Amino acid sequence: xxxxxxxxxxxxxxxxxxxxxxxxxxxxxxxxxxxxxxxxxxxxxxxxxxxxxxxxxxxxxxxxxxxxxxxxxxxxxxxxxxxxxxxxxxxxxxxxxxxxxxxxxxxxxxxxxxxxxxxxxxxxxxxxxxxxxxxxxxxxxxxxxxxxxxxxxxxxxxxxxxxxxxxxxxxx
Numbered sequence: 001x002x003x004x005x006x007x008x009x010x011x012x013x014x015x016x017x018x019x020x021x022x023x024x025x026x027x028x029x030x031x032x033x034x035x036x037x038x039x040x041x042x043x044x045x046x047x048x049x050x051x052x053x054x055x056x057x058x059x060x061x062x063x064x065x066x067x068x069x070x071x072x073x074x075x076x077x078x079x080x081x082x083x084x085x086x087x088x089x090x091x092x093x094x095x096x097x098x099x100x101x102x103x104x105x106x107x108x109x110x111x112x113x114x115x116x117x118x119x120x121x122x123x124x125x126x127x128x129x130x131x132x133x134x135x136x137x138x139x140x141x142x143x144x145x146x147x148x149x150x151x152x153x154x155x156x157x158x159x160x161x162x163x164x165x166x167x168x169x170x171x172x
Contacts, residue, residue: 004067005114010107012067012081012114015055019068020047022077023055025099032097035136064092064123069111078102081111083119083128088156092119093129094148094168096139103138112146120170130166131156140164 005012015023024047026032027039041050055066064083070076079098086093094115096108119125130148132139144150148166155162 005118006072007110007114009072010111010114011070011072012111012118013070015051015066015068017048017051019051019077020044022068023047023051026080026097029097029100031100031103035133035139036097064119067115069098069107078107079111081108081115083115083123086131086156088154089129089131091125091127091129092123093131094119094143095130096142108142109145112142116146116168125170127167127169130168131163132166133161134164 001013001016003011003013024041024044027041041047067082068077069079069081079102081096083092084095096112098108119128130143143166148168151165151167153162154165
């Protein structure tokens, strides 16, 4: 595990195989199932496969990918806040999801600001995108609060529903 960003209360780090129980829990929360979808992760073995095939490999060659957000005081994993490179977007996009007990405490805001700083400073990204389901009001509010502007919608390849597309430009 490599720590990528540290904030006042959080560590943002790469995934490891030992995160299987956390992944199993997060991917089966009502919010994940509603806004991201069922990834068919129902056992610890499923979670380990998901980590190995979907989360760890996302770092290769880009310097970013799926990251765990954990509390500095306890080391407890509470969410994901990451930069992803989607084939249908020209720049990385910010993605986040948190366990229900971590919601409403400012952790998503803190992790998102740290992740954006990483994207700007370490990756020299001129901008960062974000996508979300249009009815995911918590995510929309957070994106607007951290300076994202809504561009419209995007239809990911192979999907039937459009997603709200946001952009955060970095000033020179």
